[in-house]
Amino acid sequence: MPTEKLSYNSKAYSLFRPNAPxxxxxxxxxxxxxxxxxxxxxxxxxxxxxxxxxxxxxxxxxxxxxxxxxxxxxxxxxxxxxxxxxxxxxxxxxxxxxxxxxxxxxxxxxxxxxxxxxxxxxxxxxxxxxxxxxxxxxxxxxxPVPNDPISKDKALPDLMSSIANNPELVKHENxxxxxxxxxxxxxxxxxxxxxxxxxxxxxxxPAHAQDLIGYIQTWSFFQAFLEDNKTAAETLLKNFERDLKKVLKTDDLNSYEITLTxxxxxxxxxxxxx
Ligand SMILES: C[S@@+](CC[C@H](N)C(=O)[O-])C[C@H]1O[C@@H](n2cnc3c(N)ncnc32)[C@H](O)[C@@H]1O
Incomplete structure (x- = not known):
């Protein structure tokens, strides 16, 4: 899949609300x-x-x-x-x-x-x-589907999919x-x-792994979960961060480069x- 040549800071392609390509x-x-x-x-x-x-x-x-x-x-x-x-x-x-x-x-x-x-x-x-x-x-x-350009395996997309489909979180979907x-x-x-x-x-x-954590917090159903059960929502996010580090084999999520599709x-x- 071709990667468009865009910089991280491009306003037009801001991570969470990209312009239609x-x-x-x-x-x-x-x-x-x-x-x-x-x-x-x-x-x-x-x-x-x-x-x-x-x-x-x-x-x-x-x-x-x-x-x-x-x-x-x-x-x-x-x-x-x-x-x-x-x-x-x-x-x-x-x-x-x-x-x-x-x-x-x-x-x-x-x-x-x-x-x-x-x-x-x-x-x-x-x-x-x-x-x-x-x-x-x-x-x-x-x-979006995140991918790890180093391992290229399914561990990262699977991790993202598992949090997006977490039953407790999904209950809060509009x-x-x-x-x-x-x-x-x-x-x-x-x-x-x-x-x-x-x-x-x-x-x-391109994005950085840490962006995924910021992104999840912008989901309206995550915000609703947070309001309903702060401890459970925070634990879900903390566990995601822990698993993200494990999957990417790094503690430095801020500089670990991934792609978002x-x-x-x-x-x-x-x-x-x-
Ligand atoms: C997710 S935003 C998308 C905004 C923009 N089209 C974009 O792609 O960035 C959805 C927008 O739909 C607007 N909206 C929701 N219901 C609407 C309605 N019945 N008539 C007009 N706008 C509406 C909201 O105010 C909001 O700005």
């Missing part, structure tokens, strides 16, 4: 181009846009772009950082897009956000705003996250959409009729 963007644009030529790419909307990470990557392909999110904080950050003339950010739910005219949008995306939406309501709105053959793309990824675990295969599109699913679009970059998936639908 160019391969993902290419898959979406190729799918769109199958039925709508590039010179007709006028309006692009990114819903659940957060601080605009996904939107920025696609904006140069469209005349006018909109980023909407229900979080005022995220939108404020996106607006403050915005330097693009063709991009507008606003606080707005994905399910109701009053700023967008009927049958005007060629592409509508949601990067790691679609599992939060009221999808029946959302698809009513996409029916309204999309042109014929307009595309809705849901992009996601789950927990059910809204289930579609992410099934790679959005269960997020059904209505019958008037031609459906396409792409999986295992791998994106690998995010496997992206995309659920895409092309509107064939209203």
């Amino acid at each position: 160019p391969k993902v963007i290419d898959v979406i644009l190729k799918y769109l181009e199958e039925n709508i030529p590039k010179d007709q790419w006028n309006i692009f909307v990114d819903v659940g846009c957060g601080n605009g990470q996904g939107l920025k990557q696609l904006s140069r392909h469209f005349k006018q772009c909109y980023g909407f999110d229900i979080s005022e904080g995220q939108i404020k950050e996106a607006q403050n950082e915005n330097v693009l003339n063709n991009v507008v950010y606003d606080v707005c739910p994905a399910e109701t897009l009053p700023a967008i005219k009927d049958k005007s949008v060629q592409l509508l995306t949601a990067f790691t956000a679609a599992h939060y939406f009221d999808r029946p309501k959302f698809f009513k709105e996409t029916d309204r705003v999309l042109v014929e053959n307009g595309v809705v793309a849901f992009v996601g990824y789950y927990i 059910p809204l996250m289930t579609p992410i675990k099934t790679h959005y295969r269960d997020l059904k599109f209505p019958d008037n959409y031609e459906y396409c699913h792409k999986d295992n679009i791998a994106f690998t970059f 995010f496997n992206y998936f995309i659920g895409m639908g092309r509107k064939k009729s209203d």
Whole structure:
């Protein structure tokens, strides 16, 4: 699997919330181009846009772009950082897009956000705003797979998988996250959409072993476990750290280099009729 040449400090590819890799963007644009030529790419909307990470990557392909999110904080950050003339950010739910005219949008995306939406309501709105053959793309990824470039064996990925599937931890998962675990295969599109699913679009970059410990602490289900049973959650993390040192045969996790592979998936639908 090729490793993209990226530095540890690259802001764009921050460890825990990476930008979607160019391969993902290419898959979406190729799918769109199958039925709508590039010179007709006028309006692009990114819903659940957060601080605009996904939107920025696609904006140069469209005349006018909109980023909407229900979080005022995220939108404020996106607006403050915005330097693009063709991009507008606003606080707005994905399910109701009053700023967008009927049958005007060629592409509508949601990067790691679609599992939060009221999808029946959302698809009513996409029916309204999309042109014929307009595309809705849901992009996601789950927990990345760490690898040890020295041993190259399965001990490290197995250790990560065992903590992610720890029964006590899993009890604290938000059910809204289930579609992410099934790679959005269960997020059904209505019958008037031609459906396409792409999986295992791998994106690998370097990290340090210690980053895994920081990463686990960002999981919302780890935070919920911590709140529910602090001692048990802390013990789980301590045991992970102990086992990590054993597996990598080092006490210096801060300088031990590993790789992280995010496997992206995309659920895409092309509107064939209203
Ligand atoms: C995991 S973040 C992803 C943010 C961004 N798309 C990215 O890839 O960095 C999910 C975002 O969806 C937003 N969100 C959740 N439900 C929403 C809804 N119904 N309508 C619009 N945004 C929503 C949240 O506020 C959050 O910013």
